[in-house]
Amino acid sequence: MGETVVLTAYMDRFKREKYISIYEVFQKKYDDSMTLLFSDKESTVKAYQENLKDKYSTMFNYEYTDPGDVFEDIQEQAFEFYEAEKLMEYNFHFSLLSTLYQMFEQQLRKFIYEELNHRLSSVRIEGEFADFGTNMGKIKEAFKHVNYALEATIQWDTISTLADLVNTYKHGDGRSAKRLYKNHPQFFLQLSYSKERVMDSELTTNTEVVFDLEEVSFKDYSDAIIDFWKDFPEHLSGKYTFPD
Template structure:
């Protein structure tokens, strides 16, 4: 491992600790995340709990509004009730779409906050032993895969965990929600098609998944909870401390950033 400037005083196996997750900070991250999810359910998603009743009420209100215009000599009552029923169905569908959009917004905010907190933790730990801004900038700009490479170099086999698979699916869902058609949609179809509602499934038509696009993106409440649980599992699994001797092969992008700063200082 590249020897750091100004190492921390904690030692593990006679080696400097380069990354440390303090217990209180770990607990704070988990509690903050759980508070977010709890309040989102309480203050936002709970408002969609009675959509059927609200749609029925909208249908009844239309009947009442139409009653003043009803003329038994000219109107068929069934037409008014049919129009009211259609209005109720439309109202329910609009509410359902709003609920799904709200949930996706919540998931995007949750994922971005977790990702920022992860990068912030890495940066703060690096600043304890390295003088220079290049690796800091690289950590903030690196894609998800490069950050995973860095975490794996700490001896944390994160890619073999179930929660990493779920977090990667969450990343793709958020990217599809943000960008629509693109590479993330192709990856989501290939790796996690369960987040794309195939409305033609069961129709007997071949290759229906090929017809699915970003408008088919849908995350259930159980899937939302699985994303949340994955974030909690991630924070619980962050190594308490990582010494330099435990980092056998840092990714090239990180190594070059460290060495680049040092070359300037020489």
């Protein structure tokens, strides 16, 4: 066996505060945006419906047009508008959840890469940053060099659920979706007339509303990430033995 060296990582107060503050601001902006855009969808739809009534009041010659047909058309358009509003709220919510997770993953990747490659480090990562920690499995392996198991933290179950949610939303059915359904079946909407999941019926996870937004709280996941960084150790160290 070759030489054994000690590897260290240091989380200073300023970096910790920077990592955390991003999510605190993100949470507030999420809340403000959701309130502004989607807090009163019913009133938005009613205003849309009234605009249609005004528009159609002078569009037709009602001596030859059945007002009942016009009313039915307005109702149908208003319903479609309401469904579109719900879909936009759904995609807005999950797009920001996706960003939340991607920010966290990149923070982890950046932190451990810099700590293993600073000028006083006894080792250097082979290859360019672009090839380093390209998935969470590889990032976990990198943290093991400083004797830190990410999956052993108390927030990791929640963060793993977030990863599965994001992957399912982005890619549809697959390993993440199966794991998510096994652990959290309440997240998945079902058809009103059967127990089939909407995701399976519609074959999509973003052009239809397939998750129950009441069950998937943005704050739960942002709080978990904030708590992760609050609990993150100031000093980490591990040993690495060079091959002969």
